[in-house]
Amino acid sequence: MRRFVIIGLFYLLSGSVFSQVNNEIVLDDLKSPTFPASIIIGTEANSIARPTDRNAVTTSLLSALSKDGIAPNVAMEISPFWLSKRPNLTFQDYIEPSSISDAIRQTFGISIATDEIDGIADGRKLGLGLRAQLFPGRTSQLARNIIAGIQYENVVNTLINGALSLPNINTPEDLVSGVKNLINQALSGNVSLGPIAGLTQTQVLDFLSNDALNTTKEIIKNNNRNAGESMNDYVQRLIDIISNSSITNAITLQGELKNRVGLIVEGALASRIDFPTNEFDNEKFNQFGGWGTVTYRPDNQYGDATFLLRYMKSYRDSISTNLDVGLRVDRTTKDFVLGFEGIFRSAEIEFEDFNLNNEPITRIESNDSFRFTFNLDYKLTSSIFLNATIGKDFSSALTGSGGLLTLFGFNFGIPANKTMLIR
Known part of the structure; x- marks a missing residue:
């Protein structure tokens, strides 16, 4: 029964609510995730299915959430606005939405991701996410x-x-x-x-x-x-x-249309539900998160500044809550990106413990800490990038200590061209 409740929720969102309608190595990306369902369950989707009509949505959901349980390694995003043909939508309205409501309708996405639970035979974790842009920026001068x-x-x-x-x-x-x-x-x-x-x-x-x-x-x-x-x-x-x-x-x-300039405001929500036996009647709410970012990028695209507000709460052996407020500033040239990222975190962890009299108590530990990093992405060739990050990590709510962050690596990208039909 609960399988059909989940499917019904997705179908409702895609049919009724809007019926009118990395190359960088960054340990804690200061941006709203483009695929929040995958982020919340801690996986990286290699490919994302994007059904383009309601029949395809139903088929994809029934395949992912079958009577036998939840299939692993599912990654899907539904964009309700684009499930219907838009013959009256002009190219100009597509690249420059005329209002906040138009921007939300065009960018609103519902995501679903699944994976196996580490260390639990047949266990599945399910991520559900929402994302949208309130202000998508504007097209660059180029x-x-x-x-x-x-x-x-x-x-x-x-x-x-x-x-x-x-x-x-x-x-x-x-x-x-x-x-x-x-x-x-x-x-x-x-x-x-x-x-x-x-x-x-x-x-x-x-x-x-x-x-x-x-x-x-x-x-x-x-x-x-x-x-x-x-x-x-x-x-x-x-x-x-x-x-x-x-x-x-x-x-x-x-x-170039992806290189938006000006003010960009976006947000995302996601939640994780665990099914230890891969049965819909045996579930555990595991985690919830919300992201909000405000980015400004000038027309020359020589850099940008991003402000982040993020809230994460998890329910596992303990209950942990993180509230992050951060700022990232990048300087971009033809061959490299040099950036600074600073995040303030207010963390709290709640867990069962015993007092000095060996009586069970609920213990709450809290801690405020900072994380800052300097990041460098250097373009060696058209498809090879050198990445370096150095800085200080958050301190633990329990131990109060934070370590040094150092990370070096290479990214390899293979360009792929697709033809766009402009009407």
Whole structure:
């Protein structure tokens, strides 16, 4: 029965609530986790399933939470807003949500992760998480430049294709004259080029007035007409060249859109439930956590500052509570990231003990401590990074002592390109 309660909860969140809708070595990341369900159970997901419709959500949940118990090594995130088609959502609204509610709807995610419990045969731990951004920041200047370039390439494609339909277009020179004629007619209001994705009429006319003709001339100059090539084939080749350029730019844009600038405010919640016998009627609430971060990153992306508020409470042999408040500042260059991270922790641990008379008591120990680290990520090659961390760790609530932190390592990254379709 409880299996269906969990499945029902996920289906409710994905269907009703929003129906309208690391390369760095950092021991204690000062950010809200992108996959909180995995963080709360202490595992790292190698791959995350992201079902894109409600039937896929149901199928995935039934596979993870079957009548035989909980399957291990499950990692899944449900984004309720994206379970439905959004034909009216423009690309601009996608990259720059117009309100806090839009930002939350677009970034809200429900995560689930499972793993085996160490030292317990057939034991399973289940993590449930929520995350969202209230302020997702804004696109960088580089991203905006790439978007504008793709949009203006669409204008040039429209001009070249339209010029071919004019009479007496027999040579590349005639094509330039035809484009010039179309531009003049469009500026005078006699011809409409039709809607250009992402551009207002004012932006189109501004481009036509200033750069459109020279851009077209440059493309034609750099791509000569082949001997025996018809004008239709030549124009189609020009259009293909421009389209391929747009695809290349779109791939670059896909990565750059992740580099948000300005104010970024995000939060996450997660809880862990243990099932020692892998039966839904035998569960133990183990841990709960909440994260909130505020980041500011300037347009030049030469660094950023992040403020963190984090609360963690666990129920194991003892009850421990941590409240963290932290700040991280990074300085970024082409080849390295140099950062400082400082966290204040108020810790409390509650456990059963005996007093001097050997009577059972509940003992509570508390401790306030700091952790600070200096972090360096150095880019050795395009895919190899040297990481170094040195600093002082938190002190224990029981012993009151904290150790020295030193960590050195290498990260290896393999780039992967995917094509983004921009409408």
